[in-house]
Every structure is written in C-alpha cells, then in structure tokens.
Amino acid sequence: MDETSSKTSSDMLGTQDKSSSPGGGWLALKAVEQHMLRQQVPFRGNRLMLKMNKPGGFDCPSCAWPDPAKPHMAEFCENGAKAVAWETTHKRTTPAFFEQHTVTALREWSDHELENQGRLTHPMRYDASSDRYQAVSWDEAMADIGATLQQVGNPNQVEFYTSGRASNESAFMFQLLGRLYGTNNFPDCSNMCHETTTVALPMSLGVGKATTTLDDFDYADAIFIFGQNTGTNSPRMMGELHKLVMRGGSVITFNPLREKALVKFANPQSTLDMLKPDGTRISAQYHQLRIGGDIAAIQGMCKALIEMDDEAQQRGEPRVLDHEFIEAHTHGFETYMAHCRSLTWEVIEHHSGMTQSAIREAAECYSKSERVIACWGMGITQHRYGGDAIHQIINLLLMGGNIGKRGAGACPVRGHSNVQGDRTVGIFHKPTTEMLDNLDSTFEIQCPREHGHDVALCCEAIMRNEVSAFIGLGGNFFRAIPDPERVAQATINQLDLTVQISTKLNRSHLVHGKKAYILPCLGKTERDIKAGVAQASTVEDGMCMVHASTGELEPASPHLRSEVTIISDIARATLPVHPKVDWAWLAEDHSRIRDRIEAVFPDIFPRYNERIQIPGGFHIYNAARERVWLTDSGKANFLFDADKMDSGMTPPDADYFQLLTTRGHDQFNTTVYSLDDRYRDIYGTRMVAMMNPEDIEAHGLEAGNMIAFSAVAEDNIPRRVAGFKVVPYDIPRGCIAGYYPETNALIPIANRDERSNTIAGKSVPVTIALMDSEEVERTTGLLATG
Ligand SMILES: Nc1nc2c(c(=O)[nH]1)N[C@H]1C(S)=C(S)[C@@H](COP(=O)(O)OP(=O)(O)OC[C@H]3O[C@@H](n4cnc5c(=O)[nH]c(N)nc54)[C@H](O)[C@@H]3O)O[C@H]1N2
Ligand SMILES: Nc1nc2c(c(=O)[nH]1)N[C@H]1C(S)=C(S)[C@@H](COP(=O)(O)OP(=O)(O)OC[C@H]3O[C@@H](n4cnc5c(=O)[nH]c(N)nc54)[C@H](O)[C@@H]3O)O[C@H]1N2
Numbered sequence: 052m053d054e055t056s057s058k059t060s061s062d063m064l065g066t067q068d069k070s071s072s073p074g075g076g077w078l079a080l081k082a083v084e085q086h087m088l089r090q091q092v093p094f095r096g097n098r099l100m101l102k103m104n105k106p107g108g109f110d111c112p113s114c115a116w117p118d119p120a121k122p123h124m125a126e127f128c129e130n131g132a133k134a135v136a137w138e139t140t141h142k143r144t145t146p147a148f149f150e151q152h153t154v155t156a157l158r159e160w161s162d163h164e165l166e167n168q169g170r171l172t173h174p175m176r177y178d179a180s181s182d183r184y185q186a187v188s189w190d191e192a193m194a195d196i197g198a199t200l201q202q203v204g205n206p207n208q209v210e211f212y213t214s215g216r217a218s219n220e221s222a223f224m225f226q227l228l229g230r231l232y233g234t235n236n237f238p239d240c241s242n243m244c245h246e247t248t249t250v251a252l253p254m255s256l257g258v259g260k261a262t263t264t265l266d267d268f269d270y271a272d273a274i275f276i277f278g279q280n281t282g283t284n285s286p287r288m289m290g291e292l293h294k295l296v297m298r299g300g301s302v303i304t305f306n307p308l309r310e311k312a313l314v315k316f317a318n319p320q321s322t323l324d325m326l327k328p329d330g331t332r333i334s335a336q337y338h339q340l341r342i343g344g345d346i347a348a349i350q351g352m353c354k355a356l357i358e359m360d361d362e363a364q365q366r367g368e369p370r371v372l373d374h375e376f377i378e379a380h381t382h383g384f385e386t387y388m389a390h391c392r393s394l395t396w397e398v399i400e401h402h403s404g405m406t407q408s409a410i411r412e413a414a415e416c417y418s419k420s421e422r423v424i425a426c427w428g429m430g431i432t433q434h435r436y437g438g439d440a441i442h443q444i445i446n447l448l449l450m451g452g453n454i455g456k457r458g459a460g461a462c463p464v465r466g467h468s469n470v471q472g473d474r475t476v477g478i479f480h481k482p483t484t485e486m487l488d489n490l491d492s493t494f495e496i497q498c499p500r501e502h503g504h505d506v507a508l509c510c511e512a513i514m515r516n517e518v519s520a521f522i523g524l525g526g527n528f529f530r531a532i533p534d535p536e537r538v539a540q541a542t543i544n545q546l547d548l549t550v551q552i553s554t555k556l557n558r559s560h561l562v563h564g565k566k567a568y569i570l571p572c573l574g575k576t577e578r579d580i581k582a583g584v585a586q587a588s589t590v591e592d593g594m595c596m597v598h599a600s601t602g603e604l605e606p607a608s609p610h611l612r613s614e615v616t617i618i619s620d621i622a623r624a625t626l627p628v629h630p631k632v633d634w635a636w637l638a639e640d641h642s643r644i645r646d647r648i649e650a651v652f653p654d655i656f657p658r659y660n661e662r663i664q665i666p667g668g669f670h671i672y673n674a675a676r677e678r679v680w681l682t683d684s685g686k687a688n689f690l691f692d693a694d695k696m697d698s699g700m701t702p703p704d705a706d707y708f709q710l711l712t713t714r715g716h717d718q719f720n721t722t723v724y725s726l727d728d729r730y731r732d733i734y735g736t737r738m739v740a741m742m743n744p745e746d747i748e749a750h751g752l753e754a755g756n757m758i759a760f761s762a763v764a765e766d767n768i769p770r771r772v773a774g775f776k777v778v779p780y781d782i783p784r785g786c787i788a789g790y791y792p793e794t795n796a797l798i799p800i801a802n803r804d805e806r807s808n809t810i811a812g813k814s815v816p817v818t819i820a821l822m823d824s825e826e827v828e829r830t831t832g833l834l835a836t837g
C-alpha cells in the first residue's frame with residue numbers, strides 16, 4: 052500500500068460508509084493512530100499527547116485556536132496529533148542522505164517526500180561543485196554567514212522572513228537582529244494570511260485582533276462562519292460549535308464548498324456522539340455562495356435586517372437592530388443603511404450567488420439571536436477586496452450591537468500557532484514610531500525608520516534583482532508564495548546567500564543562493580536547556596491569550612540549536628559588539644528576553660515573566676472588547692465601497708473560472724502528511740480540480756479527465772499548470788477548488804488584497820483545457836507523487 056494514502060486501509064467501523072460519515076468520529080481516532088505509526092511514534096498511552104495545550108506542557112505546533120481554562124484529559128485534535136507525530140518522528144535527514152542526492156535531483160521530489168525524510172540533524176552548506184548540501188560545523192557556518200552579510204552594501208537588500216511557529220522570544224530576537232542590521236524588511240507568513248484582517252479590522256474597530264475570548268463561545272446564540280474550514284484547520288473549534296448546537300444555538304455557514312465537518316460532526320470527546328453513526332448536525336444553514344460573493348451576501352443580509360427593522364417599527368414591536376448601540380458607539384450607519392436600501396435583490400443575487408430567500412433566512416437567524424459571533428478565515432482574507440469583505444462582516448455585527456458584549460464579537464480565526472504573537476513583538480515591515488522609539492531607548496540603538504518589505508514586496512524585489520540575502524526563520528517561503536517559479540528562478544540566479552532555519556527538508560532549501568545554509572533547530576515538543584535550566588517559550592493564541600510552552604522530548608539530534616540561540620549566533624557573527632545588546636547573555640535565559648519585550652511594550656506585557664506563571668496565561672487588553680474605539684472617528688465605523696460588490700477578481704458573468712486554492716485534511720500548509728483528504732472524499736492524489744458537474748458537461752469534459760489550468764492575468768505572463776483530474780463536486784458554477792501549494796504557480800504576485808498586499812489565494816481567475824494524451828503520459832510520473 053502506498054504509505055501516503057489510506058484508501059485501502061481497513062475501516063475501524065467496518066460498516067461505516069466514508070462518504071456519508073460525519074467529520075471527526077472514529078475515523079479521526081483511526082487517522083491519528085495511523086499517522087503516528089507511520090512516523091514510528093507510539094500512540095497508546097502516549098504521555099506527550101496528554102501534555103499538549105495544558106499549563107506546564109507544550110503548545111500544539113498546529114493552529115492558533117486557544118486552550119480552554121479547564122482542559123480535557125487529552126486536549127488535542129486529530130490534526131494537532133498529526134503535527135506532533137510529524138515533528139516527533141523517528142525518521143532523520145542526515146548528511147548521508149544529502150550525500151546521496153543532488154539538489155537538482157531533489158527538485159523532482161514531491162513536498163511530501165522531501166519532508167517525510169524526517170528531522171534535519173546537522174547544519175548543512177550548499178556545495179556548488181557537487182550540487183549537494185554537505186555537513187558543516189556551526190562555527191564555520193556562522194562565520195561565513197556573518198562575513199557575507201557584512202559585505203552586503205545596503206541592509207535593505209536583505210530579507211528577514213518569519214513563519215508563524217516562531218515563539219515570541221525568537222521573533223523578538225529576530226526583529227532586533229534585522230533592525231540592528233539596518234532594515235525593516237520583515238516579510239511574514241501573515242502577509243499571505245490574516246494581514247487583510249490586521250489592516251482592515253482597525254479601520255472598523257480600532258483593533259486588529261479577535262474581540263472574543265474562548266469563554267464567549269459558551270454564551271453565543273449564533274455563530275456565523277465565513278470562509279473558514281473549521282474541521283480541518285482548527286478542529287478544536289469544532290468542540291465549541293458542537294457545544295453551541297447541543298444547547299440549541301445556531302451555526303450559519305457561508306462557504307462555496309460543503310465542508311464535511313461543518314455539515315455534521317461526531318465529537319471524539321463525546322461518548323454519545325461516538326455512538327451515533329451520523330454524528331451531530333452542525334450548520335443549521337449552509338450557504339454555498341459564489342467564491343468572492345461574501346460582500347453581496349452580507350449586504351443582502353443587512354438590507355433584509357433593515358427591512359425587518361422598519362416593519363417592527365411600523366407594528367410597534369421591539370426593534371430588530373440595536374439602535375441604542377448604533378447611536379452611542381458607531382459612525383456612518385445612515386450612509387450604510389442608504390446603500391443597503393438602494394441595492395436591488397437582482398444585483399445581490401447576481402454577485403453573491405445566493406437566492407433572496409436564503410439570504411433572508413440567514414438574516415432571520417441573526418435577528419433572533421441576542422448574541423452573535425462572526426468567524427472568518429482565508430476564504431475572506433485571500434481576495435483582492437478581502438478587506439472590504441471584513442468591513443461588511445463588522446457592519447453586520449455592529450447592527451446588532453454584537454461587539455463588546457458577552458457571547459458576541461469578531462473572531463478572525465488565525466492560522467499558525469504564534470502568527471499573532473510574532474506581530475505583537477515586532478515582526479512588522481511598517482513598524483510604529485512608538486515601537487521603534489522604545490526599541491531605541493531600551494537598547495540604546497538607532498532603528499531604521501524607513502518601511503520595509505512584506506512578502507509581496509520582497510518577491511518583487513527579488514525579481515528586480517535587488518535582494519542579496521534571504522534569512523528564513525522557519526516556514527517554506529519559496530513554496531508558499533504566489534508566482535513561486537519566477538521568484539525561485541530569480542533567487543537561484545542572483546542571491547548571494549540564503550539561510551533557512553528549519554526542522555525538516557523542504558522546497559525552499561532547494562531554492563538556494565550562491566551560498567546556502569540549512570540550520571536545523573529544536574521543535575516545540577523538545578527540551579530546550581540553557582545553562583542547565585529548561586527554558587519555556589511563550590506564544591499568543593488567536594484570542595490574545597499569552598502563555599508559556601515547555602518542550603520535554605529529547606532533541607531529534609544533539610546538533611540542534613534553539614531558534615533563539617541560532618539568531619543570537621548570527622547576530623554575534625554579523626554585527627559589531629554593542630554595549631547594550633549582549634546577544635549571548637539574552638539567549639542564555641528566555642526570561643531576560645521577556646524582560647526586554649516588556650520594556651519595549653510596557654502596555655501589552657506588564658509583569659510578563661510573573662504573569663506567564665498563571666495557569667493558562669494572560670489576556671492582552673483589547674480596546675474594542677471594552678467598547679473603547681481607537682479609530683479616527685472615535686467610534687466603530689460602518690464602512691463600505693459601493694463600487695466593490697465582489698471580493699474576488701472574477702465577475703459573476705466572466706467566461707473563465709474563479710479558482711480557490713485550499714488545504715486538504717492531511718496537510719499543514721506546505722507540509723503534506725498524505726495525499727488523502729478524508730473530509731472531501733478525495734484519496735491518493737492532490738492534483739484535482741473540484742468542479743460543478745454542469746460546468747464539466749458544458750466544457751465537454753468527463754469526470755477523471757486530465758486538464759491544465761492557465762491563469763488569466765493582467766500582466767499577460769503565461770502561467771500554466773497541468774495534470775489535474777476533474778472531480779465532480781458540490782460547488783457553484785463558475786467556481787473551481789484546487790489544493791495549495793500545487794496550484795500556486797497560477798497566482799500572479801499582483802493578485803493581492805488591495806490594502807494589505809495579502810496574497811489573494813482565493814481570487815485566481817483561470818481557464819481550463821483538456822490535456823492531450825501525450826502530455827498526460829509525460830506527466831503521469833509526476834502525478835503519482837502529487
Ligand atoms: N490541519 C491544519 N490546520 C491548519 C493549517 C493547515 O494547513 N492544516 N493551516 C493553518 C493556517 S496558517 C491557517 S491561515 C488556517 C487556514 O484555515 P482556513 O481559513 O480554513 O483556510 P483554507 O484551508 O484555505 O480554507 C478556506 C475555506 O474558505 C472557503 N472559501 C474559499 N473562497 C471563499 C469565498 O470567497 N467565500 C467564502 N465564504 N468562503 C470561501 C474554502 O472553501 C475553504 O473552506 O489554518 C491553520 N490550521
Ligand atoms: N495558494 C495559496 N498559497 C498560500 C495559502 C493558501 O491558502 N493558498 N496560504 C498562505 C498561508 S495562510 C500561510 S500561513 C503560508 C504558510 O507559509 P509558511 O509558514 O512559510 O509555510 P509552512 O508550510 O507552514 O512551513 C513549513 C516548514 O516550516 C518548518 N518548520 C516547522 N516547524 C518549525 C519550527 O518549529 N521551527 C522552525 N524554524 N521551522 C519549522 C519546516 O521545515 C517545514 O518544512 O502559506 C500561504 N500560501
């Protein structure tokens with residue numbers, strides 16, 4: 052059996068039909084066991100799993116969903132367990148492995164095969180004469196990296212990339228390194244993720260983070276979910292949805308795809324659920340709108356609510372909108388109301404892809420719910436007008452006074468486990484003057500003031516040949532970005548130096564500069580002993596709780612170093628000695644770094660070291676939650692742009708398709724655990740085009756045909772990716788779904804959210820064509836490995 056596919060594996064409940072089975076349930080437990088076995092990690096009685104997401108234990112390396120104050124016996128989910136199994140694998144990628152394979156040969160490997168070699172064990176240096184990575188000592192690596200960085204004429208030619216697993220301590224050290232080096236170039240995975248939220252939400256509410264805490268989920272009457280695949284990407288949130296449904300609340304979902312766990316779910320923590328073959332119905336209403344249809348759908352709901360409110364007034368009944376709140380706390384309602392009234396249902400239906408009655412049904416549920424939480428994910432943020440869609444979500448919440456009220460609020464569901472914390476401690480290409488002033492006075496330094504590069508600007512600078520070196524703190528930059536082929540080619544041709552601080556081999560290591568280093572680091576699950584003392588690191592979850600995480604496993608190799616130590620070593624090798632920045636002293640004890648973080652951000656982290664001792668950690672103050680509005684108007688703002696009815700880049704009547712690129716159930720971003728997607732009933736390949744059956748027929752195609760995608764782009768650069776199997780799927784016409792990162796080469800770097808530059812991974816206009824048999828034959832080798 053192909054170890055990457057579980058299609059033929061025996062079913063735990065022999066009689067259970069997978070395609071109609073709920074999300075979660077026995078198959079989830081089975082999947083955990085299988086993944087742990089594949090990584091040769093014991094499952095039964097695994098003590099490590101019991102320490103996950105608990106005070107004193109380690110933070111799950113998967114998503115940013117918060118930990119409950121009173122955790123379950125085992126507070127983990129299927130996909131958290133996969134992430135831990137992947138990190139704690141017994142497989143190793145040793146120097147002997149690199150000796151056997153040239154970098155050119157490794158480029159033919161799939162993402163799954165690369166990472167599946169296991170944990171990196173030694174620092175490696177690229178050797179051009181043999182086209183191989185070779186083991187190198189840490190001292191030699193650091194001396195060369197330092198000398199090369201010193202030779203770069205202009206510090207703005209160096210890019211410091213952060214992926215969201217970095218702890219607060221390592222992220223803070225990394226931004227200090229970059230700024231002392233002389234640049235604000237901090238491309239960050241959030242620039243491909245929730246940057247849209249970080250920029251648009253403050254325009255509405257004055258804050259860029261969730262106004263909810265986990266506790267609010269216990270009091271909500273309804274949860275509206277826009278473009279977020281909960282069952283796969285934040286499975287622990289399924290527990291909250293399940294509880295809500297059990298006590299009579301409603302989940303209302305807006306998603307072009309019917310995501311299985313949002314339809315029905317069997318909670319592995321509930322004995323009762325596990326005995327029911329169908330699990331529990333989750334979404335009371337499931338609205339399959341067009342990709343990019345959210346703006347119109349929400350404005351339609353607002354229109355319906357305004358009409359209901361008018362009627363209530365006429366009948367002398369209690370009002371539907373919270374006029375008291377609107378009056379006291381908001382700005383711009385009258386204009387927004389006039390806009391909604393002026394929209395015709397014809398326009399709303401055309402752009403949203405929903406019927407008037409479906410929209411009214413959703414509005415009805417909203418009006419009956421005293422407390423509403425709205426959640427959103429990449430289906431909202433990764434669009435050309437993603438920020439505009441967020442403004443509409445907030446408008447909807449404001450109409451019912453659903454901000455700063457128990458059981459209600461705005462909940463962007465953040466991705467990487469510490470992506471939010473990394474920004475809080477200074478990973479930002481547009482730093483505020485206040486932060487820079489505090490850094491300057493804390494360390495007696497002079498930080499650069501000029502804004503730097505985000506991911507999109509970094510990619511463009513690379514393609515313009517303006518970058519000399521790239522330092523990656525985790526992640527898989529060259530695989531996660533849009534236009535990966537063009538950026539990789541420019542990198543290989545021109546960069547003097549690439550450095551990747553990583554746990555596993557990935558494609559970014561194969562996109563190397565003239566000099567290239569892979570520096571292997573500890574993972575979250577591993578012991579980090581410094582000067583004889585076990586170090587804790589801290590993270591901030593998606594609801595602003597900061598807490599400590601302490602790994603406890605023996606490191607995967609004795610040669611690994613912590614991210615903090617590696618950053619400090621690079622700094623010492625690169626920067627002149629500074630009287631107030633003692634890198635080695637800081638790196639030796641994480642509480643010293645936390646003291647410095649507190650000094651730079653006194654309002655956010657008062658008594659930082661003391662408060663992380665509180666079990667569960669502490670909450671960072673969120674003004675909007677207290678109904679304090681840090682906006683220009685001093686109020687919460689109703690915002691809209693009458694010209695923007697679609698958040699995506701494909702108008703409803705286009706003669707091409709709108710492609711969305713998304714995650715499967717067995718992956719963490721560019722890390723592909725297996726080729727299966729149990730929640731979409733797709734097994735053994737990720738090279739698929741999920742299409743509406745009528746579109747398949749209209750294009751003269753059949754299920755199973757092999758097609759190629761070509762991007763429709765303003766720059767007319769040809770972008771074509773071939774070898775996708777047509778799969779009939781329950782998705783609106785004109786929309787296609789495919790997997791990320793296999794489809795990234797179709798996304799032009801210019802497809803991005805207008806305000807924040809967030810890559811628009813859900814706004815990908817494409818045409819399709821049947822492949823000829825010769826090309827299918829040529830590519831089948833590649834297809835087998837995905
Ligand atoms: N197991 C696992 N967990 C993860 C990750 C992982 O890869 N694996 N990644 C982590 C990271 S970094 C992130 S950012 C999050 C990502 O988690 P999500 O935000 O769930 O991201 P996607 O998987 O891209 O799914 C996007 C969803 O939006 C829907 N969608 C697409 N276009 C539209 C649209 O126009 N409107 C609406 N309403 N819906 C749309 C898609 O059908 C899909 O269900 O998960 C985090 N957690
Ligand atoms: N088309 C399309 N593109 C997308 C998206 C999409 O939905 N569609 N989503 C975007 C989103 S939301 C995100 S967040 C980005 C993700 O972009 P990245 O964050 O850059 O990518 P990951 O796949 O999470 O990175 C995986 C690698 O991180 C390394 N790693 C794992 N754990 C650790 C650790 O503890 N320390 C260190 N130093 N390294 C570690 C391993 O070597 C692994 O290979 O991709 C974006 N790209």
Ligand SMILES: [Mo]
Nearest residue numbers: 243244466467
């Ligand atoms: Mo993300």
